Structure formats: C-alpha cells, structure tokens
Amino acid sequence: MKINENYLKLKESYLFSDISKKVGAFSEKNPDAKIIRLGIGDVTLPLVPAVTAALEAASREMGQKETFHGYGPEQGYGFLKDAIRDYYGEKGVELSSDEIFVSDGAKSDLGNILDIFSTDNTVLIPDPVYPVYVDTNTMAGRNIIYQNACEENGFLPMPDRSVKADIIYICSPNNPTGAVYDKAQLKEWVDYALDFGAIILFDSAYESFVREEALPTSIYQIESAKKCAIEFCSFSKTAGFTGTRCGYTVVPDELEFDGVKLGRLWLRRQTTKFNGVPYVIQRGAAAVFTPEGRSQIKANIDYYMENAKIVSETLDKVGIWHTGGKNSPYIWLKCPGGMKSWEYFDFLLAKAHVVGTPGEGFGVNGEGFFRLTAFNSRENVEEAVDRIIKASDMI
Amino acid sequence: MKINENYLKLKESYLFSDISKKVGAFSEKNPDAKIIRLGIGDVTLPLVPAVTAALEAASREMGQKETFHGYGPEQGYGFLKDAIRDYYGEKGVELSSDEIFVSDGAKSDLGNILDIFSTDNTVLIPDPVYPVYVDTNTMAGRNIIYQNACEENGFLPMPDRSVKADIIYICSPNNPTGAVYDKAQLKEWVDYALDFGAIILFDSAYESFVREEALPTSIYQIESAKKCAIEFCSFSKTAGFTGTRCGYTVVPDELEFDGVKLGRLWLRRQTTKFNGVPYVIQRGAAAVFTPEGRSQIKANIDYYMENAKIVSETLDKVGIWHTGGKNSPYIWLKCPGGMKSWEYFDFLLAKAHVVGTPGEGFGVNGEGFFRLTAFNSRENVEEAVDRIIKASDMI
Secondary structure (H helix, E strand, O other): OOEOHHHHHOOOOOHHHHHHHHHHHHHHHOOOOOOEEOOOOOOOOOOOHHHHHHHHHHHHHOOOHHHOOOOOOOOOOHHHHHHHHHHHHHOOOOOOHHHEEEEOOHHHHHHHHHHHEOOOOEEEEEEOOOHHHHHHHHHOOOEEEEEEOOOOOOOOOOOOOOOOOOEEEEEOOOOOOOOOOOHHHHHHHHHHHHHHOOEEEEEOOOHHHOOOOOOOOOHHHOOOHHHOEEEEEEOOOOOOOOOOOOEEEEOOOOOEEOOEEHHHHHHHHHHHHOOOOOHHHHHHHHHOOOHHHHHHHHHHHHHHHHHHHHHHHHHHHOOOOEEEOOOOOEEEEEOHHHOOHHHHHHHHHHHHOEEOEEHHHHOHHHOOEEEEEOOOOHHHHHHHHHHHHHHHOOO | OOEOHHHHHOOOOOHHHHHHHHHHHHHHHOOOOOOEEOOOOOOOOOOOHHHHHHHHHHHHHOOOHHHOOOOOOOOOOHHHHHHHHHHHHHOOOOOOHHHEEEEOOHHHHHHHHHHHEOOOOEEEEEEOOOHHHHHHHHHOOOEEEEEEOOOOOOOOOOOOOOOOOOEEEEEOOOOOOOOOOOHHHHHHHHHHHHHHOOEEEEEOOOHHHOOOOOOOOOHHHOOOHHHOEEEEEEOOOOOOOOOOOOEEEEOOOOOEEOOEEHHHHHHHHHHHHOOOOOHHHHHHHHHOOOHHHHHHHHHHHHHHHHHHHHHHHHHHHOOOOEEEOOOOOEEEEEOHHHOOHHHHHHHHHHHHOEEOEEHHHHOHHHOOEEEEEOOOOHHHHHHHHHHHHHHHOOO
16 A cells, blocks of 8 residues: 655644743743743633533433434535525625535635645645645645745735636635735735636635724625635634634535536535534534624624734834734734844743744744734733833843 | 546435435325335434533533633544543553544545545455445545455455455445454455555444454454554444544554554644544543443443344344344345345335335445345334335235
C-alpha cells in the first residue's frame, strides 16, 4: 500500500505549541505574573440559555421512543435549514433550503469541498491566511499561488488579471487580519471569477461581527455571485459553538461547471462520507435563530466587539497601525519599533504579560505583524490594554 | 475550474427510494394493510437513560462559564478515549489512548481515511457490500477489484493469493449479510495483508452483536493485526447513536507504510479537516461505558438479538437458507422458490405486508438474496414472522 505522498509536503506548524512553550517558560520564571491571553481565536463566553435549553430538551426527546431520532438527512433537518434560509432572507439573499447544507463546522466543509474539484486546478490563496486553505490543497497535490496581502492594500488584495486561478479563497471579515472587503471590492472578485471560469470559496465565519451596514455579510449580496461562489459559515464564533460543532455551506442551484450542478456533487459527497450533524446539536443551532436566541447572542457579540473597540482605540492612541477590531473580533497590528513578529511577542510577554499571536505564523506577509483577539473578559482586556500602553513607552 | 470527474462515474443508488416508492404505491391501493418494515438498518429504541442524563448534564455545563468547553482536541477528549481503551482492554486488546481517534461516525471515517492513501492503490472489496466502500474509492479514481461472497463460502470470502490488493475492506459482522469471520479466517486475511504489504480496513460497527465468545470482535484479537489494520467502530448500533453521531477509529502506533506512521498522517488529516465531536455528544458516548450505561445498552442489544433469533428460527422452520441473525442484527436469506431479489420483495410486500431490502441493491452477488433486520418492536417482528410463514405456503 502506498501512502498519499502529498502529506509529506505539508509544513508542520508549531505556532501554537511554540507560543505555549514560551508562555510556560516565562510563567515558570515569573510565577507571580498574571498573564492575559489574547492569542487564540476561541470564544470565552458560554452557550446562551436559549441554546442550552434547546440542547437539554432535545436530549430528553432522544430518550423517548415517540420523539427519538435515528438517521437524519445528511444535509440537515428542515427546521434548521429553513431558519438559515430566513436569516439569509433578512440580508436580502434569497435561497431555497435545498441550497443549504448543514455540517459540523466550516473547517470540515472547507476541507471536504475540495473533494468535488479536480486536483488539476490552480488555487489562489491570500497570504497571510488561515492555514487550513493551504494544507487541504497541499494534501491533494494542487498547485497553489499566493497573493500578497499587506499594509499597502490594507490586507485586502484585489484580483490580478494577469494571473489565472481556478479556485479562489476569500475570507471576509478576515482571519487573521480582521480586514473586511466592501461590496465594490467583492464585485471585482466576482467579475474576475465569472470571466475566468473560476470558483470563489467564500469563508464568512465572522459575518456576525460586521457592524457597518454598508459592508457585505454574504457574497451573495453581490450580483451574480450565485454563479461563481460557495459560501461557508459557522455557529462557532456567532454563537460560541467552537466546542458544539455546527456550521453550514451554501451551494447555489445556479452554480454549474462543466454542465454539472455543484450542489449535486456536494450532496453526493455528503451522503457518501457524512451522516449529518447530531439531532440534539441541530436543535441547539436552530435556537440561535429564535427571538430570545438572537437577542442573547447579540449581547455576547456586542461584548466581544466592545473588547475589540477598546483594543483598537488603544492602538490608535499609541499610534500603532492596525486593521480589524471594527467589524471583526481580530485586531491585526504592525509591530511597533520595527520589531519582527516573534520579537514583539517576546516583548509583550516580558513587559506586559500579554500573549498574542505572531503574524509570521500565518504566512510570510505576516512577518512584522501581530494578532490580538477580543475573546476574553472585559476586565482582562482593559488590564491588557493598560499594560500595552505602559509597555509602549519602553520602545 | 474543473470538477472531479470521478464523481460522474458513480452509480446512482435508487435502492431505498425505489423501495419507498413501491411501498407507497402498495399502501395507496391497500390503505388497510398494516405494513411492517424490516428494511432499513436504523435502530428503533431510544437512547438509554444513562446517555440522555449525560447529554443533559453536559448541555448545562456548556451554559456556565466555569464548565464551558470551546475547541477540544480534534481526536477526542481523554475521558472518552480512555473509556474506549479500557473497553478494548477487556477484549484482550491493549491500546494506548493515542491510538484512538474519536469521530462523528464510522461512515465519515471510512470515507475520510482514504485521504491518506495514494490513489494508485488497488482496492479489494467483497460483493455484496455496504455501498460506501465502493463509492468513496470511485470518487478518488482508485482501481477496485471485487471478491465474490456467495452461498458456497457462506458470504465469507477468503484471500486469493493470485490477486494482489493494496487496500482490503472487511466488515465483520457483515452488513448486509450478518456473516461473521472466525479467528482462523481473520488470521488468513492478516497473513495475506502482511505478505502483500496491504492494509486492512476493518469495519467492526456491529461488534457488540457478537454472542459467541469464540468469535472475534476486533481484528486486533488476531496476532500481528496491529501491523496491517485500521479498525472502525461506532456507537450507532451499539448504543442507538444513528442520530447522535459518534464513532472511533483505531490506528495502531505500529502501523507503518513507506516508513511513515499512519497514525501521524491520520492525525494530520483530522486536525486539518475536522474539529472534533461536540463535547456534549462525547459526554453522552462516555456514559455508554459506565456500569449503568453498559447494562442499559446490553438490554437494548438483547432485545434486538431476540428479534433476530425469532426471525432466524422462523426461517429455519420454513427451510429458508440464511446467514446472520445469530451474531448480527441482520438476516440475509436466500429468496425461496428461486425468486430474484425484487420478486421476493414484491411477493413479501403483497402477501405478508412486510418490507425488507432486496440483496441485489448491495451488489451483483446479492441477486436472489434478501436482507431483514432486527430493528423493530417485538410485537411487529412476531407478527411479521407469522405472516412470512403463512406466505411461504403460497410459494
């Protein structure tokens, strides 16, 4: 038996383990230092009451013969798909429930969707980037070309028509940079994709953090995007589902390549290699869309966004260039004093006892940049920014 | 963008939709007929109280800051992996928890595992078979060779050393035939795999239905199997998790091909394209292994196996050849009177108002055979067998 040798080409990522080692060593030497972590992109607030009540009720249903659920539809129950469809309706995007595929999260779908595309395609990925886009394509042996996201373009690269790509990744609001494309910019991407016969894989996992009404929260708010884009979304950051696992993927009925509807291929992939999201979890996810669920998750998102605002305003005050923080829980800053990413990491840990993520870990263009997140308590965020201000005086 | 053209080679399966259409048409013409379904392989008993209590408790934990769980380890929480490890220990199979990967079910893992193997491998699949083995390899463009399972070999084909295969599927107890390999037979397969440098993908989803102590419930009960086999198991049939979604895959540390540990590749696949099973569900799965969970699921399995026994003994009584039913919830019978699969389906529906699954739907060697399952109430099973006996007189 021969292994898939593409796996041997994967770069090992030591980013978070390196961070954890450095923090561990520092803590050991400085046992009294109260370290504040603004590094990892995981939520800190618990599930809202509407969701836990739905989870509990569904758990009880599963214990009664009359309300027990065995195998469900692989693409999700109607009650959840309809709620998602209505949510899109409010954004001005009309979908049918058959275009919505419920899954265990955007990460799974972003990886698994590649199964329906030929390995011969050329993939266009921005740098810096969420590492999953690169790794999943490397595993399949696809040709990857990178596109520079940098200070000059505000970490929002635009299409280059001298480059031919077949599969294009766009994440907006972006992880790690927090930058958000406006509608005119996304329109340029849609036009490029239509002209070049390319497909856009649009990762909208952070859409619920968008505050400015003029900014798009779905690529389907752009004309003709249904002809060239698949959209991936998740309850992870919207409703604190990082450990609860539910997301959804939209494959429009209009989306056709080589005369084949991609929705049909994706349905076949999912019915063959997936058995649906647990009934209990789907009930929890549906509760996110009830009036009380919505007001409760809005309070959580508001809480994180107030944190982000505090960080962003502090950086403005001390004159540190950054993207994000306004329509995203991520703040992507240019390391002050010309420091490199890891230098600033060490500096912030030593002088402020604050942990962030070196931008270099997200790609070569991340060098000299640094990611902070809004996922912590108000108290910790306020203390962290106070310390960052004081540390800035030492540069 | 080019699609994966292998998808166009997939055979569309209309098996269960054809069944449903036929049953629908019959019901319409015979509105008073009480139809009993022994067709689909889905459980009918609800989750046991130990599991629902754990699901409810974990749901409440997720609503409190102190006990909330965000991202967990992709390969599963220690508390569940340790419980699975101990379960294997009782079977005389020593595993470390690091060799166990918790997933959302055997179907997902059986499909996704192929990612770590080259598409150049030749795959050996028995016929008749669970269609997922064939479809997932067709999607990747692998060469598939089939192996005849038939009445002569009791639907337990043995290795043919004139055939060279790289990836071998074994499902025991088998779906759809219910046949179970003994240790000596599995040993021959292990020897073949070791001699030919092949890997065995061992699907043990029905292991908890094995009643005869001498029969293996894990391939690792066979010497040296850890050097050539990956095992897939599931809580679906064991504990009624078909709609709750949890399973596990064992990749032994000793398993190495081309000098690469397969466990390392699988970990990389899972950390890249999967984000773990919901915390709540893992707590429910762990409850399966508590003393009360075990006695409760044993009662359910006993219930199904008594159903299977009733069907099997009835077939013996009327002289219908069959496999399964003794160590499996499936009964695979030879259609009486030389009928073809669909003929017998129509006959049974018309004369006994009983629905089963035509064997032909599982492969060419299934023609002339028929699958019944034990997943129904005692009352319905007893009534169904009474009707089958009466119908037999009409042949």
